[in-house]
Amino acid sequence: MxxxxxxxxxxxxxxxxxxxxxxxxxxxxxPPSEFKIESPVWNPNDLRYGRDAWFATAAPxxxxxxxxxxxxxxxxxxxxxxxxDFPINLGRSxxxxxxxxxxxxxxxxxxAPLRLAGQRGSGQYQAIGWDExxxxxAGLIQQAPGSTLLVTEPLNGALGxxxxxxxxxxxxxxxxxxxxxxxxLREAMRRAFGVESFPTLDLANARFLVSFSAxxxxxxxxxxxxxRAYGAFRQGRPDVRGTYYHVGPRLSGTAAxxxxxxxxxxxxxxxxxxxMAQVMLEEGLVEEANAEPFFKALGLTPEQLAxxxxxxxxADATGLSAEQIRELARAFAEQRPSVAIAGTSAAASTxxxxxxxxxxxxxxxxxxxxxxxxxxLNPASPLPDELPANRSGDAYRRWVELARQIAGGQITTVLVxxxxxxxxxxxxxxxxxxxxxxxxxxxFSSFLDETTMxxxxxxxxxxxxxxxxxxxxxxxxxxxxxxxxxPVVNPFVDSRAFGDVLIQLAAQLGKPLPWPSQExxxxxxxxxxxxxxxxxxxxxxxxxxxxxxxxQGGWWDERARAGEAxxxxxxxxxxxxxxxxxxxxxxxxxxxxxxxxxxxxxxxLPWLQGLPEPxxxxxxxxxxxxxxxxxxxxxxxxxDVVRVVTPQGSAELPVYVNPAAMxxxxxVPMGQGHTAFGRYAEGRGVNPLELxxxxxxxxxxxxxxxxxxxxxxxxxxxxxxxRLEGQVPAFQLEEFPIIQVTRPRT
Amino acid sequence: xxxxxxxxxxxxxxxxxxxxxxxAVLARTYFLAPTAQPVKAQPIQFPHQVHAQAMxxxxxxxxxxxxxxxxxTIPALEFCMNCHKVIPWQGRPELxxxxxxxxxxxxxxxxxxxxxxxxxxxxxxxxxxxxxxxxDCHGDVAAMGKPGVKQVRDLRMGDCLTCHQQNNxxxxxxxxxx
Numbered sequence: 071m072x073x074x075x076x077x078x079x080x081x082x083x084x085x086x087x088x089x090x091x092x093x094x095x096x097x098x099x100x101p102p103s104e105f106k107i108e109s110p111v112w113n114p115n116d117l118r119y120g121r122d123a124w125f126a127t128a129a130p131x132x133x134x135x136x137x138x139x140x141x142x143x144x145x146x147x148x149x150x151x152x153x154x155d156f157p158i159n160l161g162r163s164x165x166x167x168x169x170x171x172x173x174x175x176x177x178x179x180x181x182a183p184l185r186l187a188g189q190r191g192s193g194q195y196q197a198i199g200w201d202e203x204x205x206x207x208a209g210l211i212q213q214a215p216g217s218t219l220l221v222t223e224p225l226n227g228a229l230g231x232x233x234x235x236x237x238x239x240x241x242x243x244x245x246x247x248x249x250x251x252x253x254x255l256r257e258a259m260r261r262a263f264g265v266e267s268f269p270t271l272d273l274a275n276a277r278f279l280v281s282f283s284a285x286x287x288x289x290x291x292x293x294x295x296x297x298r299a300y301g302a303f304r305q306g307r308p309d310v311r312g313t314y315y316h317v318g319p320r321l322s323g324t325a326a327x328x329x330x331x332x333x334x335x336x337x338x339x340x341x342x343x344x345x346m347a348q349v350m351l352e353e354g355l356v357e358e359a360n361a362e363p364f365f366k367a368l369g370l371t372p373e374q375l376a377x378x379x380x381x382x383x384x385a386d387a388t389g390l391s392a393e394q395i396r397e398l399a400r401a402f403a404e405q406r407p408s409v410a411i412a413g414t415s416a417a418a419s420t421x422x423x424x425x426x427x428x429x430x431x432x433x434x435x436x437x438x439x440x441x442x443x444x445x446x447l448n449p450a451s452p453l454p455d456e457l458p459a460n461r462s463g464d465a466y467r468r469w470v471e472l473a474r475q476i477a478g479g480q481i482t483t484v485l486v487x488x489x490x491x492x493x494x495x496x497x498x499x500x501x502x503x504x505x506x507x508x509x510x511x512x513x514f515s516s517f518l519d520e521t522t523m524x525x526x527x528x529x530x531x532x533x534x535x536x537x538x539x540x541x542x543x544x545x546x547x548x549x550x551x552x553x554x555x556x557p558v559v560n561p562f563v564d565s566r567a568f569g570d571v572l573i574q575l576a577a578q579l580g581k582p583l584p585w586p587s588q589e590x591x592x593x594x595x596x597x598x599x600x601x602x603x604x605x606x607x608x609x610x611x612x613x614x615x616x617x618x619x620x621x622q623g624g625w626w627d628e629r630a631r632a633g634e635a636x637x638x639x640x641x642x643x644x645x646x647x648x649x650x651x652x653x654x655x656x657x658x659x660x661x662x663x664x665x666x667x668x669x670x671x672x673x674x675l676p677w678l679q680g681l682p683e684p685x686x687x688x689x690x691x692x693x694x695x696x697x698x699x700x701x702x703x704x705x706x707x708x709x710d711v712v713r714v715v716t717p718q719g720s721a722e723l724p725v726y727v728n729p730a731a732m733x734x735x736x737x738v739p740m741g742q743g744h745t746a747f748g749r750y751a752e753g754r755g756v757n758p759l760e761l762x763x764x765x766x767x768x769x770x771x772x773x774x775x776x777x778x779x780x781x782x783x784x785x786x787x788x789x790x791x792x793r794l795e796g797q798v799p800a801f802q803l804e805e806f807p808i809i810q811v812t813r814p815r816t
Numbered sequence: 817x818x819x820x821x822x823x824x825x826x827x828x829x830x831x832x833x834x835x836x837x838x839x840a841v842l843a844r845t846y847f848l849a850p851t852a853q854p855v856k857a858q859p860i861q862f863p864h865q866v867h868a869q870a871m872x873x874x875x876x877x878x879x880x881x882x883x884x885x886x887x888x889t890i891p892a893l894e895f896c897m898n899c900h901k902v903i904p905w906q907g908r909p910e911l912x913x914x915x916x917x918x919x920x921x922x923x924x925x926x927x928x929x930x931x932x933x934x935x936x937x938x939x940x941x942x943x944x945x946x947x948x949x950x951x952d953c954h955g956d957v958a959a960m961g962k963p964g965v966k967q968v969r970d971l972r973m974g975d976c977l978t979c980h981q982q983n984n985x986x987x988x989x990x991x992x993x994x
Contacts, residue, residue, distance in 0.1 A: 077826075080830065080834075081833055104931075105927060106927060106928060107890055107926045107927075108923045108924065109892060109893050109923055110892045110923050111892060111921050111923055112893075113894050121885060
C-alpha cells in the first residue's frame with residue numbers, strides 16, 4: 071500500500087468514527103414520556119408512590135363469583151389473587167380472574183359511547199357524548215317498551231336487582247343467556263333435590279368421587295372452589311387419599327387427574343348411573359331406605375330397574391363392559407362417603423336432564439345428599455326478594471322463538487349487556503340474521519364483539535374492576551354468601567356502569583328506580599343484609615358495617631344452610647339421539663368448553679389465549695382430537711388439515727392425534743372462531759357451534775351441543791398447531807447421555 | 817532534515833488523524849455530562865426561590881413522598897391550588913397556566929431534570945432517613961429561580977459509588993440494580 075492511500079484510508083475511517091460516535095445521545099431510544107414527570111390534577115387519596123394497596127372485590131358470577139383481591143399500584147390494577155378470607159376459595163383464584171386486568175387495560179376497549187356511522191356490521195363507529203347516547207336509548211324504549219328486549223346474563227346480586235327493577239318499571243321484555251348446560255343442571259337440581267341453586271361437594275371429607283363428564287377442575291360451574299376442595303380430597307388428610315373415577319367420552323384435564331378413566335359413548339352417562347344403581351341394589355350394597363328417593367327422582371320401580379338396566383343389558387350402549395360397571399358400582403358403594411356428579415357434555419345431550427338426574431340421584435342411594443363428605447346443597451339468596459340469585463338462563467328453544475319475533479318485527483329494539491348471542495347461539499338459531507334485520511340494536515359491551523358489531527349504539531360498561539356490585543356466588547360453599555364488588559381503580563376510559571345507565575334511563579323515562587346510582591344500590595342492599603342481624607360482619611353503624619364488609623370481601627352466615635332435599639318430579643330414562651346417520655357420519659362430534667377461554671367469553675384476553683390446554687398443551691387455536699388408530703385408518707397425522715362435515719355444516723381443522731381420544735369421538739375445543747371481539751380473538755380457529763346441529767335437550771329445550779355426528783374429508787394441506795410441548799424433539803447431549811432404564815438380564 | 821521532511825509530515829498528520837476520534841469522545845463525555853446541560857424548558861416556570869427561599873417552605877411540604885417512598889413526588893395541581901386559589905393570578909402568565917390547567921383538568925407534564933441512567937433504582941426515603949439533606953444531591957434548589965432547576969451533581973454510577981464508599985454503604989450490584 072502506498073503512503074497516500076494509507077492516509078486517505080486513515081482519514082476516512084477516523085472521520086467515520088467521529089461521525090458515528092457523535093450520533094445519538096444518552097437515553098437514545100427511550101420513549102419521550104420517560105423524560106416527563108406529571109403533576110396529576112387531583113390527589114388520589116390512597117396514592118403512595120412505590121407502595122401497593124390491595125382491594126377486595128369479586129370475580130364474575132359466571133366463573134363462580136368468588137372473592138378476589140387486587141394489587142393496585144399508583145392507581146393501576148396490577149395483579150389479581152384469591153381473597154384468603156373468602157369462604158369459597160380461601161385464597162385460591164383462577165386464570166380467568168387473573169386476566170381481568172387485561173380486560174381493564176385492553177387496547178381494543180371501547181373508550182366512549184359510539185354511534186353506527188356506516189352499514190350495520192361494517193364496524194364503522196363515531197364517538198358521541200353520553201347525554202346524546204342516553205337520550206337516543208331512552209327514545210327507543212319510549213317508542214315501544216313492549217317490543218323492547220333486554221338480553222343479559224342471568225340476574226344476580228345488586229346489578230340483577232337493578233335490572234329487575236328496570237324491567238318491571240319500564241315493562242320491557244327480558245331474556246338471559248348462559249351456557250345451555252347450566253340451564254339443564256339448574257332444572258336437574260330443581261327436580262332431583264327441590265333447590266334452585268347449584269350444589270357443592272364436601273370433598274375434604276369424601277373418600278370416593280365419580281364424575282360423569284363434569285370438567286369440575288376447569289370449567290364446570292365453580293372450578294376454583296372444586297379445585298381447592300379436590301386438593302383437600304387428595305392430600306389434605308394424613309391417612310386417606312380420596313379416590314376419583316372419571317366416566318366420560320373425553321380425557322379432559324380434569325379426567326387426566328382421575329385414578330381411573332372409563333371412556334363411554336357420549337350421552338350414556340345416565341345409563342351407566344342406572345346400571346350402577348341396579349348393581350348396588352342387587353348386591354345389597356346400599357340400604358333399602360335410601361332407594362326410595364332415587365326411584366322417585368327417576369319415576370322407576372325396582373322391577374323396571376332390575377329388568378332394563380342390568381349391566382349386561384346396557385354394556386353395549388354405554389361402551390363399557392358389564393364387569394367395569396360392576397367394579398365402578400362396588401367402589402362407589404363401598405368407599406363411603408362417596409359422591410357422584412355429572413355435567414359439561416353429559417348435560418349437552420338430547421337426554422341431558424336424564425343424565426344429570428340419574429347421576430345426582432345416585433347420591434341418595436349412598437346417603438350422600440347433604441351429609442358430611444357428600445353432595446352439599448346450597449340455600450337460596452339471603453335476601454330472596456331484593457337480591458336475585460340462582461336464576462336460570464333461557465333455554466335455546468326460547469332464543470329460537472325470540473329470533474323469530476325479532477325477524478317478524480314483534481321485537482323492534484334489542485338491548486344487550488354482558489352476553490354475545492350472535493357468537494354463543496349456533497347460526498342455526500337464526501339469531502344473527504334476526505339481529506341484522508332488527509329495528510335497533512343497543513350494546514352495552516366494552517368490546518366490539520360479534521353482537522356489538524351489529525349494534526347501532528354502543529354504551530360501554532365499566533369492566534368488573536371498575537364498578538360496584540354485590541355478587542351471590544352460585545354455587546356457594548353450602549351456606550349463604552354474598553361477595554362485595556368494589557371499584558379498585560378509577561374508570562380507565564369514558565365508560566359508565568350498566569346499573570348507572572339503567573338508573574339514568576329510568577329517570578329520563580319518568581319511572582325512577584329506588585336508588586340514585588349503582589353504588590347507592592349496593593350500599594342500600596348491604597344495609598338490608600345488616601338488617602338480617604346475622605353473619606360474619608360485626609358492626610352496628612351502617613357505615614362501619616359496609617366498610618367491614620368491603621375489607622373482608624363479603625358477607626356470609628355459616629349457619630344459613632339448605633333444608634332437607636327431596637325429589638320434586640320424575641325424569642324418565644331416555645336414550646341420546648344424534649343428528650346424522652351413523653353410516654354417513656361415523657364419528658361423534660364432541661365440542662368441549664375450553665379450559666382457558668370457556669365458551670368464548672374470554673377469548674379477547676391474550677394471557678388466556680396463551681394458556682395451554684392441559685392435555686395437549688395447544689394454545690391460540692382450535693384443533694380436532696383424533697385417536698391414533700382412527701388417524702392411521704384415514705391416513706392423517708398431527709398437523710394435517712381435515713374438513714369436518716356434519717349435517718349442519720363443515721369446517722376445516724388441524725388434526726391433533728391424541729392417544730387418549732376414543733376411536734369414534736372427535737373432540738373440538740370451544741371458544742375460538744370469533745369474527746370480531748378485538749385483535750387477540752378475531753380470525754383465529756373455528757367456532758364448533760357452527761357445526762352443531764340444532765338438537766335440543768328433550769325436556770328443557772336447551773341446546774344439546776354434543777348430539778351431532780360428523781365425518782372427515784381430507785384436504786391434503788398441513789398447518790402447524792401452536793403448541794407448548796412436543797414441538798421440538800428431545801435430543802441427546804454428548805457429555806451427559808440420557809440414562810435409559812433397562813430391565814436387568816436374568 | 818530536508819531528507820526526513822516527508823516522514824515527519826507523515827507522522828504529524830497521522831497523529832492528528834488518530835487524535836480526532838479520541839478528542840471527539842472526550843468532548844462528548846464532557847459536553848453530555850448531566851451537569852453540563854443547559855436549564856431545561858418547563859411548561860410552567862416554577863420559581864423554587866419564591867417558595868423555598870422567600871417563604872421558607874420545607875422541600876417535603878410539597879414533595880411529600882420523599883421521606884416515605886422511592887419517589888419524592890411532584891404535588892398534584894389540587895395541592896398547588898390549595899394556596900393559589902387565594903393568591904391573585906390574573907395577569908401573571910405562569911400562574912394563569914396553572915389555573916387554566918387545573919380548571920381544564922389537564923395534568924402538567926414537567927420535563928425531568930434529574931434523569932438517572934437506565935436500570936437503576938433510587939429510593940429517596942432511604943437516603944433522607946440516613947441523614948442526607950435534599951441539597952446534598954440537588955444543590956441549593958431554593959436559590960434557583962427562573963428559568964428553572966439545574967442539575968448540579970453528576971448522579972451517574974461513578975458518582976453513586978463514590979458516595980456509597982465514602983459513607984460505608986453497600987456497593988454490591990443488587991443495591992441499586994434490582
